[in-house]
Amino acid sequence: MKLRTTKYFIKEGTSNLRRNKVMSVASITSVIAALLVIGIFFIVVLNVDYAASALESQVEISVHLVNGLSEGIINAMSGEIEAIEGVKEVVFVSKDVALKNMKQKLGDKGYLLDGLESDNPLPDTFVVTLTNPQKASSVALALNSMSSIEKVSYGKDELEKLLKATYVLRMTSLLIITILLFISIFIISNTIKLTVFARRREIGIMKFIGATDWFVRGPFIVEGILLGVTGAVVSTALLGGGYLYTVNLIQKQMLGFLALSFMPFGSIITSLAFLLVFVGIVIGAIGSLLSVRRFIKV
Amino acid sequence: MIELVKVNKTFDDGHKVLKNINIFIDKGEFVFLVGPSGSGKSTLIKLLLKEVEPTNGKIVIDGKNTTKLKRNDIPYLRRSMGVVFQDFRLLQDKTVYENVAFAMEIVEAQPRDIRKQVPIALSMVGLSKKSNLYPKQLSGGEQQRVSLARAMVNGPSILVADEPTGNLDPEMSRDIVKILYEFNQRGTTVLMATHDRDIVNAMKKRVIAIEDGVMVRDEKRGGYFDEA
Numbered sequence: 001m002k003l004r005t006t007k008y009f010i011k012e013g014t015s016n017l018r019r020n021k022v023m024s025v026a027s028i029t030s031v032i033a034a035l036l037v038i039g040i041f042f043i044v045v046l047n048v049d050y051a052a053s054a055l056e057s058q059v060e061i062s063v064h065l066v067n068g069l070s071e072g073i074i075n076a077m078s079g080e081i082e083a084i085e086g087v088k089e090v091v092f093v094s095k096d097v098a099l100k101n102m103k104q105k106l107g108d109k110g111y112l113l114d115g116l117e118s119d120n121p122l123p124d125t126f127v128v129t130l131t132n133p134q135k136a137s138s139v140a141l142a143l144n145s146m147s148s149i150e151k152v153s154y155g156k157d158e159l160e161k162l163l164k165a166t167y168v169l170r171m172t173s174l175l176i177i178t179i180l181l182f183i184s185i186f187i188i189s190n191t192i193k194l195t196v197f198a199r200r201r202e203i204g205i206m207k208f209i210g211a212t213d214w215f216v217r218g219p220f221i222v223e224g225i226l227l228g229v230t231g232a233v234v235s236t237a238l239l240g241g242g243y244l245y246t247v248n249l250i251q252k253q254m255l256g257f258l259a260l261s262f263m264p265f266g267s268i269i270t271s272l273a274f275l276l277v278f279v280g281i282v283i284g285a286i287g288s289l290l291s292v293r294r295f296i297k298v
Numbered sequence: 299m300i301e302l303v304k305v306n307k308t309f310d311d312g313h314k315v316l317k318n319i320n321i322f323i324d325k326g327e328f329v330f331l332v333g334p335s336g337s338g339k340s341t342l343i344k345l346l347l348k349e350v351e352p353t354n355g356k357i358v359i360d361g362k363n364t365t366k367l368k369r370n371d372i373p374y375l376r377r378s379m380g381v382v383f384q385d386f387r388l389l390q391d392k393t394v395y396e397n398v399a400f401a402m403e404i405v406e407a408q409p410r411d412i413r414k415q416v417p418i419a420l421s422m423v424g425l426s427k428k429s430n431l432y433p434k435q436l437s438g439g440e441q442q443r444v445s446l447a448r449a450m451v452n453g454p455s456i457l458v459a460d461e462p463t464g465n466l467d468p469e470m471s472r473d474i475v476k477i478l479y480e481f482n483q484r485g486t487t488v489l490m491a492t493h494d495r496d497i498v499n500a501m502k503k504r505v506i507a508i509e510d511g512v513m514v515r516d517e518k519r520g521g522y523f524d525e526a
Contacts (some may be wrong), residue, residue, distance in 0.1 A: 206404060208381055209381070
């Protein structure tokens with residue numbers, strides 16, 4: 001497409017917007033509302049993913065041993081476990097240390113465990129950390145085949161629950177985002193329909209003096225894209241500000257530990273801006289194409 | 299140049315607007331298409347512009363069978379023809395100059411060609427001095443002259459005029475026909491639908507008459523009526 005044709009499209013498209021000020025503002029507002037909701041879902045999904053992967057990387061396997069193993073056997077086992085592929089580190093926690101740790105965790109209520117020293121119900125444990133969380137099940141399998149081991153556990157259920165919740169959340173967001181996209185396309189297409197209707201005579205004239213369909217559509221597509229992109233920029237700014245504010249608020253309050261699993265602002269704002277501007281362009285273009293369709297057939 | 303072979307057009311409601319039309323117009327001819335309102339003149343023009351499709355039959359323009367034309371090629375067919383209508387169809391928010399230049403912008407002409415051709419077209423219709431006025435500041439005859447300039451600015455080989463004098467008084471009408479005649483003298487094939495009998499009788503050009511969708515007459519140097 002020639003540069004001056006593009007210039008013509010932009011000039012006409014912007015003048016369409018100005019001519020139709022009230023409707024333009026109204027539809028930008030509606031697009032902002034829709035994109036805000038889309039953006040919120042996007043932020044939530046990103047953060048849940050982020051938290052899930054943080055959790056995944058913390059996967060440890062605890063290996064409970066049968067009672068009364070000698071130090072020699074324990075050392076030998078430790079070596080054997082370290083040799084399993086995917087194991088990064090093996091730490092032995094004796095039953096006495098485990099009891100002490102538990103008492104510490106309970107704090108004031110530690111006295112509840114008094115008297116258990118002579119008959120400690122906690123097992124001796126190896127805490128195994130992994131080079132890669134995806135190796136958890138294969139390492140667990142290898143551990144299970146060893147003798148003198150009572151139980152191997154690695155939070156498999158929790159991990160699966162989290163992954164399942166992420167999946168449900170993703171699907172719900174996808175559904176809601178799709179519905180909102182359709183609504184935004186409808187809003188934009190309605191606004192542009194007004195311009196198209198006001199200029200239907202002009203479209204007819206353009207067509208009979210030999211303008212191609214794309215030449216007629218050009219200015220309306222520019223108009224639609226401008227509506228979409230303006231909405232996208234405003235909603236990105238609002239969401240970015242809102243995100244910073246919310247994260248700060250949570251960090252200042254006693255909820256500080258939650259903030260650890262929030263995505264940093266810098267990485268979220270870039271992907272959000274790209275997503276919303278892209279969505280803005282697409283809904284703007286589709287919306288305008290839909291509204292010109294009927295009048296262009298001359 | 300323009301050829302219609304066994305063309306029929308029946309509207310969706312079953313009304314037969316054109317029945318077995320056969321017309322051959324050669325390069326450089328000046329042809330009047332006459333007939334009462336509702337006789338099918340306008341439909342015939344719409345068929346040439348491919349605004350409507352013939353029910354059957356063949357239409358050849360400039361060597362191309364337009365009945366087989368794809369939708370995307372219609373604009374290029376229209377660029378080979380200049381068109382003028384009874385209601386002028388000018389853009390009210392553009393000046394005379396801009397209205398004519400617009401026809402060149404649409405075909406993505408070079409700006410320097412636009413600056414060169416538009417004044418030439420305006421001087422051909424005698425409106426050089428009014429190029430900065432808006433259509434509503436002009437008389438009907440002047441507006442039609444703007445639309446003639448617009449139709450001719452891209453140098454089409456065919457000019458189709460649908461009742462170009464229908465809204466004009468006799469004096470203005472004569473001006474318009476004079477300009478059409480000048481275009482014809484420069485080699486443009488002109489087809490003018492009209493029911494202005496004075497003009498037709500005065501020009502003594504080829505006349506094709508349509509009544510109730512049927513071609514009733516085709517005379518080399520005819521008048522509005524047989525006896526004229």
